[in-house]
Amino acid sequence: MTKYILKRLGMAALTLLVILFILFLLLEFMPGSPFNDEKLSPDQIANLNALYGLDKSPVIRFLIFVKNVVLHQDFGISFVIKKNAAISDMISSRIGITIKIGLQAILIGTVTGIVLGVIAGIKRNTIFDTLTTIIAVLGVSIPSYVFALGLSYYFGYKMRLFPITFDIDDTVRSMVLPSIALSMFVIAQTARFMRMELIDIFKSDYIQLAESKGLSNLKVIIRHALRNAMIPVITVLGPLLVGLMTGSLVVEKIFGIPGIGSLLIQAIQVNDFNVVIAIAFIYSFLYIFVNLLVDLLYGIIDPRIRVQGGGTNA
Amino acid sequence: MKKILRVNDLRISFKTNSGNVQAIRGVSFNLFKGETLAIVGESGSGKSVTTKAIMGMLANNATVEQGSILFDGNDILKLTKRELTKIRGSRISMIFQDPMTSLNPTMTIGKQIMESMLEHRKMKRSDAKIKVIELLDLVGIESPSKRFKSYPHQLSGGMRQRVVIAIALASEPDILIADEPTTALDVTIQSQILELIKELQMKLKISIIFITHDLGVVANMADRVAVMYAGKIVEYGLSDEIYYDSKHPYTWGLLASVPDMSTKVDMLYSIPGTTPNLISPPVGDAFAYRSEHTLKIDFEEQPPFFKVSDTHYVASWLLHEYAPKIEMPEHLQRRIKLMLSEEY
Ligand SMILES: Nc1ncnc2c1ncn2[C@@H]1O[C@H](COP(=O)(O)OP(=O)(O)OP(=O)(O)O)[C@@H](O)[C@H]1O
Numbered sequence: 001m002t003k004y005i006l007k008r009l010g011m012a013a014l015t016l017l018v019i020l021f022i023l024f025l026l027l028e029f030m031p032g033s034p035f036n037d038e039k040l041s042p043d044q045i046a047n048l049n050a051l052y053g054l055d056k057s058p059v060i061r062f063l064i065f066v067k068n069v070v071l072h073q074d075f076g077i078s079f080v081i082k083k084n085a086a087i088s089d090m091i092s093s094r095i096g097i098t099i100k101i102g103l104q105a106i107l108i109g110t111v112t113g114i115v116l117g118v119i120a121g122i123k124r125n126t127i128f129d130t131l132t133t134i135i136a137v138l139g140v141s142i143p144s145y146v147f148a149l150g151l152s153y154y155f156g157y158k159m160r161l162f163p164i165t166f167d168i169d170d171t172v173r174s175m176v177l178p179s180i181a182l183s184m185f186v187i188a189q190t191a192r193f194m195r196m197e198l199i200d201i202f203k204s205d206y207i208q209l210a211e212s213k214g215l216s217n218l219k220v221i222i223r224h225a226l227r228n229a230m231i232p233v234i235t236v237l238g239p240l241l242v243g244l245m246t247g248s249l250v251v252e253k254i255f256g257i258p259g260i261g262s263l264l265i266q267a268i269q270v271n272d273f274n275v276v277i278a279i280a281f282i283y284s285f286l287y288i289f290v291n292l293l294v295d296l297l298y299g300i301i302d303p304r305i306r307v308q309g310g311g312t313n314a
Numbered sequence: 315m316k317k318i319l320r321v322n323d324l325r326i327s328f329k330t331n332s333g334n335v336q337a338i339r340g341v342s343f344n345l346f347k348g349e350t351l352a353i354v355g356e357s358g359s360g361k362s363v364t365t366k367a368i369m370g371m372l373a374n375n376a377t378v379e380q381g382s383i384l385f386d387g388n389d390i391l392k393l394t395k396r397e398l399t400k401i402r403g404s405r406i407s408m409i410f411q412d413p414m415t416s417l418n419p420t421m422t423i424g425k426q427i428m429e430s431m432l433e434h435r436k437m438k439r440s441d442a443k444i445k446v447i448e449l450l451d452l453v454g455i456e457s458p459s460k461r462f463k464s465y466p467h468q469l470s471g472g473m474r475q476r477v478v479i480a481i482a483l484a485s486e487p488d489i490l491i492a493d494e495p496t497t498a499l500d501v502t503i504q505s506q507i508l509e510l511i512k513e514l515q516m517k518l519k520i521s522i523i524f525i526t527h528d529l530g531v532v533a534n535m536a537d538r539v540a541v542m543y544a545g546k547i548v549e550y551g552l553s554d555e556i557y558y559d560s561k562h563p564y565t566w567g568l569l570a571s572v573p574d575m576s577t578k579v580d581m582l583y584s585i586p587g588t589t590p591n592l593i594s595p596p597v598g599d600a601f602a603y604r605s606e607h608t609l610k611i612d613f614e615e616q617p618p619f620f621k622v623s624d625t626h627y628v629a630s631w632l633l634h635e636y637a638p639k640i641e642m643p644e645h646l647q648r649r650i651k652l653m654l655s656e657e658y
Pocket residue numbers: 328329330335337355356357358359360361362363364373375527592
């Protein structure tokens with residue numbers, strides 16, 4: 001098992017490096033420059049480029065970046081947004097809120113999704129099932145910014161239940177609407193998956209056997225159906241995270257949340273290369289890390305995967 | 315002989331998109347205490363539906379049109395859900411066909427066996443655990459205390475079926491229903507499992523309903539045999555009466571299709587024709603279209619049961635006093651004698 005985890009960690013690190021390298025190459029083709037003040041002469045721009053190391057080839061810059069991150073946890077400095085400020089400081093003051101909202105969205109999303117999916121799976125072809133299907137279709141097909149706008153209009157502007165834009169003095173209530181907006185996609189996906197899985201599982205022989213033991217329906221569902229239905233649901237958590245990340249960019253922007261998503265958008269708009277790279281790096285890191293976690297979790301829930309290599313066969 | 319279960323004129327239909335499937339069309343039989351009753355018939359004859367009715371586990375689209383299933387003074391078909399769960403898995407339990415899919419893949423086998431003990435017998439966990447290990451030993455699983463924590467995928471098919479049997483026995487039931495418990499296993503494992511079931515019955519004195527489509531499988535274990543065709547029992551008798559002196563052409567067909575050691579696989583006999591459509595079943599004898607010995611009346615009226623002996627009944631017009639006398643074909647008799655002497 002340890003060997004397996006080490007191997008996976010190695011692969012994850014390698015993937016991260018490749019993504020980063022591609023990022024450096026791509027930025028080379030991005031139009032514009034961080035120094036586009038009209039008052040600057042070409043000479044001055046060349047000086048600035050040399051000062052910040054932008055005259056070097058992307059490969060060299062990639063290597064320097066990796067070295068600084070690995071040795072000093074240093075992501076370089078910002079050119080534009082906050083002149084000469086350390087990006088690691090900018091990020092560490094903003095990443096907390098992004099992660100908090102993301103986690104809340106996942107939590108709200110999976111719990112609600114599982115509950116809805118279970119109800120739909122059990123009460124098949126009833127009004128509950130239809131409602132869940134409608135929610136699932138809407139949740140998948142409507143982008144999260146539409147939910148964000150809708151929620152902020154209705155609950156923020158009309159009912160005045162929650163702040164419309166982020167309020168430093170009331171962070172808890174400020175995070176409610178963004179978390180819900182982001183969670184819609186997660187709700188939809190988990191509900192759909194859970195329902196499908198349960199319907200399959202209810203047809204399976206081992207559920208019949210569990211019923212034949214004289215267990216109540218509730219016990220059959222909780223002990224035998226749910227755990228087995230969870231396995232595939234966990235596998236979609238990874239891909240869901242992508243939706244969550246892209247969603248967070250827009251949702252942070254709409255609610256004016258001081259997280260790294262809105263920072264990334266700002267950085268892209270003003271060509272603050274280092275900030276773009278640093279945040280893209282962090283997003284990739286989170287994504288790879290969570291996927292790794294999901295795989296390991298999968299092994300814990302599904303014994304058929306857990307004992308691979310160590311199993312005995314009779 | 316004490317009757318432990320009595321099925322009385324059972325009629326069950328299923329609603330489907332293409333119409334009402336009349337799966338069980340008047341089935342009656344008795345199960346006697348400590349005996350094994352084999353229910354034999356081709357695919358689709360209604361064997362599983364009958365057992366599911368006894369377990370109170372009919373599909374949602376099923377309707378019981380008529381009949382009763384008497385167990386312990388109660389009609390199982392009239393029990394509430396709660397009353398049913400008290401009988402199911404505790405007094406009547408079931409072994410399923412495919413051991414590869416009938417165990418929960420994410421629960422240890424120990425827990426799966428323990429579950430019905432804790433449910434029905436209100437045992438302490440620690441006592442139940444000891445009992446599980448005894449049971450695993452009883453069904454022939456080696457180093458049972460180590461196996462307690464195994465997951466199904468760590469066991470072979472034969473071992474899994476032993477676990478399924480242990481689950482069925484966990485609550486010390488009065489009746490064990492085995493629905494084709496060996497069909498999914500290969501031949502050597504199959505005979506081991508049959509041996510085990512036989513042994514267990516002798517030790518535990520339970521009554522068994524054994525479902526199969528192969529009369530050869532139950533030759534050495536059934537006390538009585540009920541032959542089913544198209545939702546009806548067509549012949550019912552003591553084991554010897556069925557194997558040596560059966561009267562229904564369908565039973566002959568089933569006997570002829572039992573594979574034996576000398577038959578090459580490609581020479582296996584199968585009854586010509588197919589089973590009738592049960593959405594609009596034939597007015598007369600459902601087997602008439604496939605039989606070599608069809609009478610005119612077979613197409614007009616369903617045959618009643620003719621009594622051959624106190625224990626042997628046959629639903630075929632061939633038994634009517636005016637019908638031509640037709641006996642079990644001689645070559646078949648010879649073959650059966652050979653087969654049964656072969657130490658199956
Ligand atoms: N839920 C259901 N809905 C509709 N028809 C059904 C249902 N269950 C069983 N049937 C029908 O009832 C008839 C009897 O089925 P049953 O499963 O009892 O056959 P069987 O004798 O057990 O056959 P096999 O040897 O293939 O297991 C078949 O025609 C089958 O199609």
